[in-house]
Amino acid sequence: MKKQQIFDCADSILRSGELPSVESVAKRCGMETDEVVIDFAAWQSALPTRVRMSDQDDGMSPGVPEVITVAVSHIWQQAVDEARHHFERSEREVGVHEEESRRISDDTLNEVQQRRQELENRLREQGARLDELTTQNKALEAEVSVLKAGIASETTMLKQEEQIRSNLEHELNHLRKTHEDTKRTFDQRIKDEQRHTLEAVSKAEVDVRYYKNALEKLRDEVGKKESALTKDIHDLKGEIAKRDVKLETQVTQLRSQEDELKQFKHDAGNQSRELAKVNASLLSETNKTKRLQDRIQELETEIKRLNQKYLHATSDWSRRENVIRNSLKDKDDELIRAQARASSLEKRIIGQDEEIRRLNAKI
Structure with missing residues (x-):
């Protein structure tokens, strides 16, 4: 049924003046191309036996002129021949296409075989590479175990360094506390010494001011007495001068005034005695002044x-402070070195961790 339908569709396309093809027949029949291929090939192979045209063909309608019949027959024969040639050419092309397809299939098969051989070779290479990587993996695992042992030893060393660091910090804190206590005690002693010294100095200054004031007063009194004595001496000298003048002018009256002269001599002796007393008092005051100066x-x-x-106490305190500061500086330097060692160990551990991660990434 399907074959007859395909034949009818192909015949109708051929009668319409077109060359049937698989696509046109499938489109005319409403089928898929794969369903039409086999029956269309059968139609093409049976077409020469089915189509026969001759001069004695009874297929023409009666009453048609012979010339027209011959012309139509000739045209039909040409069409049939052309269709036959076209069909043969199509068959040849199909054969060529089949050979080309066969050749392409053979080439593809050879290429697939070569590809398979290459894949097998690559598979063998990958197997060898896998064995090599397995060996490398074992070596890396051994190296990782060695690195882990090294990390464990480094961790132990780091813990020891941390213990040493904690001990040093504890000792440093103890030294700082001792330093603070010593400094506090020393400062208190210095303050006490300064207070006692300042009290002694203030007392000495009070005594000095007292003696200075007494000396000033004594000097004022001595000055006043000296000025008074000087004035008296000048007065006496003036009187003596006057009396000398009077004596010179009153030589003639000397005898009459002997009593007055004796009296004057007596007065002069009294004044001399008073002057001696004043000089003795002045000498005693001078000695007292010298004693005060010695006391000062x-x-x-x-x-x-x-x-x-x-100053000695201050220098001693400075020396002790310098000793304590040097000790603290040494302890700080030792602590810095310990911290530097700890930081270097941490950097080494970080580097080893990165190396382990890199090796794990390679694995």
Whole structure:
């Protein structure tokens, strides 16, 4: 049924003046191309036996002129011949295409075989590569185990360094506390010494001010007495001069005034005695002034001694402070070195961790 339908469709296309093809027949019959191929090939092979045209063909309608019949027959024969030639050419082309397809299939098969051979070779190479990678993996695992052992030893060393660091920090804290206590005690002692020294200096200054004031007062009194005595002496000298003048002018009256002269001599003796007393008092005041000056010098010497003692205490405190600072500096340097060693160990551990991660990534 399907074959007859395909034949009818091909015949109808051929009668319409077109060359049937698989696509046109499938389209005319409403079928798929794969369903039409076999029956269309059968139609093409049976077409020469089915189509026969001759001069005695009874297929023409009666009453048609012979010339027209001959012309139509001739045209039909040409069409049939042309269709036959076209069909033969199509068959040859189909054969060529089949040979080409066969050749392409053979080439494809050879290429597939070569590809298979290449894949087998690559598979063998991959197997060898896998064995090599397995060996490398074992070596890397051994290296990783060695690195783990090294990391464990480094971790142990790091813990020891941390213990040493903690001990050093504890010792440093103890030293700092001791330093602070010593500094506090020393500062308290220095403050006490300074307070006692300042009290002694203040007392000495009070004594010095007192003696200076007394000396000033004594000097004022001595000055006043000296000025009074000087004035008296000048007055006496003036009177003596006057009396000398009077004596010179009153030589003639000397005898008459002997009593007055004796009295004057007596008065002069009294004044001389008073002057001697004043000189003795002045000498005693001068000696007292010298004693006060000696006392002032002693006080100044005591002040110098106290200042030297204060300077000595200050230098001793500075020396002790420098010793403590040097000790703290040494401890700080040792702590810095320990921290540097710890940081270097941490860097080494980080580097080894990165190496392990890199090896794991390679694995």
